Amino acid sequence: MKVLVFSIGADRYGLRLGAIARVLPAAQLRQLPLAPPFVAGLMDLHGEPVPVLDLSRLAGVTPLQIWFDTRIILVDYEVGGKGGNSCVRPLGLLAEHVLGIETLIEADLADSGIQAAPFLGQVAATGAGMVQLVELAQLLPLDVRALLFATSAVAP
């Protein structure tokens, strides 16, 4: 299983490649006033507005600066609608130190045992250190999901 490895604070985390649409350079974002602090802003993707979340802030760590390897990871986010009809919306995730792609062996994955944050999943040890998986499905609480995708949830 291949994951995209990035850092939150000093620790390394991984995101499954299947969920990732593209990796983009950290572009200028439009600020969204009165939004939760982990909402980094709004990105212009070929004319389409895409909300961007700051993973570091979401994990409770304030990022020091925009690094040269700070990227926006564009994912296809499944928005759970009513009665099971779900649709996929693009969502940007601002991640620090996007180092590259690593291959994790399924057998190495183990539960962390501590359920601190809902979106943090299994942990695997690699040569360079431990990598914890980030579960995209549990990334956003329901109210934030409603806040970000309110119109699109009603539209279909």
Place this chain on the structure above:
Amino acid sequence: MFQHLRIKSKITLGLGAIVAIFLLLLALAYNNLSRLSTANEWDRHTLEVLLETNHISTSTLQIQAATRGFMLTGNELIIVPIQEEEAEARAHLARSRALTVDNPHQQERLGRLGPMLDHWISNVINPLIEKRREVNRSLGVSQQVASANDVLNGTRAVADIRKLIDEIAKEETRLLAVRSKASTELQQTMFLLLGGGGLVCLLLAAIIGALLTNALLGPLNSLTRAVGRIARGDQAARAEVASNDEMGKVTVEFNRMAQAIQDSQAKELAATNELRAKVDALLDVVSKAASGDLTGSVAVGGVDAIGRLGDGLGTMFDNLRRLLNNVQKAGIQVTTSATEIAASARQQEATGIEQAQTSVEVLSTTKEISANTAQLLRTMEDATAVADYTTSATAEAQNNLKRMDLTMQHMVSATDSINAKLAALSEKASNINSVLITITKVADQTNILSLNAAIEAEKAGDAGRGFSVVATEIRRLSDQTSVSAWDIDQMLKEMQSAVAASVMGMDKFSEEVRRSVGEVRQVSNQLSSVMDQVQKLAPQFDLVLQGMQSQAVGASQISDTMMQLNDATQQTVESLKATSEAVYQLQYAASDLQSSVATFAVNS
């Protein structure tokens, strides 16, 4: 006859005479007027008498008329006024008599008129009235009883009365004519008196005025003429004393003044003559003195100017005599003094010879000084040579310093060019930096691209496996590029800091060089001033040298002078001998003086 009266009296007399004539004229006029008034009184008196007689006549006629009326009518009422008329006639008669007291003819006539009137009334009128009354009682009133005789009776008496009255009136009329004539004459006299008197008065006034003018102006003219003559220079001119009044007194005083002026001029002339005589006497004495005779004495004396001059001259002659005496005495003294001088001249001659010996000694000393000075002169020449050498050495040092200064300036400019080159280097480094940034960006993009390629390959599954390998390789390359770029960046930064340090060092170095240049210039300036001083020193040495040379010359001159002095001393000795000779001559001259002074006669 007015000569002895004062002017006031003259004027008073003249005006008084005119006033007196006028008063006389007034008195005459008054007299005539009073006579005229009296004549008028008499005229009126005559007219009054005439009026009275007329009244009497009228009353008589009234009585006659009343009687006749009564006779005709028998009416008693008609005769009532007879009594009144009678009384009136009598009153007028009495008044006429009183008026004509001064005229006996009229008195006599009036005296006759009274009895005639009485007679007429008692004998004619009263019987007629009684007769008619008788008729009235017997026959009645309306009866006319009067006969022609009755009527004519008494007419004669009335005619007589009237005749008398006419006479009286005539007399009075004649008197009136006479009096009127007298009055007219009086008036003519009055006119004559006033006209003639006025003329006489005017004539008299004119004569008095002329006399007065003559009396006042005559002496004044005489005085004016005399003043004019005196003014023209006629000292003997006197004014004529024509009167005894104020003008006469003025004339007398004027004459006295003129006399005083004449007297004083005569006195002045006498004084001048006296003065001239005194001056002549003085001149005699002075001319005698001028010819050498001082025995003449000054006889002129006194307190006036000439007297004092005479006294002064006398004193002067006395002093001159004394002076000459003194000169004679002095001649003798000069002779003795000359002898003494001759003795001292001989003594001086001996001293001169001694002095000549001393001069020879001084001469040898001066020669020694001259030799010393020549030695000193050589030393000074050496010193001058050293100073010249110092000057040239200093100039060389200055030239070297100038070269050094030039080199320093070259260094400064070289430093500046190095700085410029370093700046260019820094700019180049900046350019490299920008290129590096581009490379980094490209590497970054490549990294992202490789990531995306890996993702796509993963999505493609087994088909994308080869692609995945390529993507990994690309990512590795990009990473290497990034690392290289970072290395270059680091090197570049080091280079830039090194360049900056070099620039700073070069700046500091150029600053040092500039300061050195300044110091070198300062040293150069100091050297210049030293050189100036040394160059100034050389002429001063020259001056000293010249002074030394002149001193040497002076020493030789002193030596010469001493020789000359020696000669001069010899000459002095000679001169002293000549002086002795001259003193002998002086002795002869003194005796000559004595004999000359003796020619003055001084018998004091």
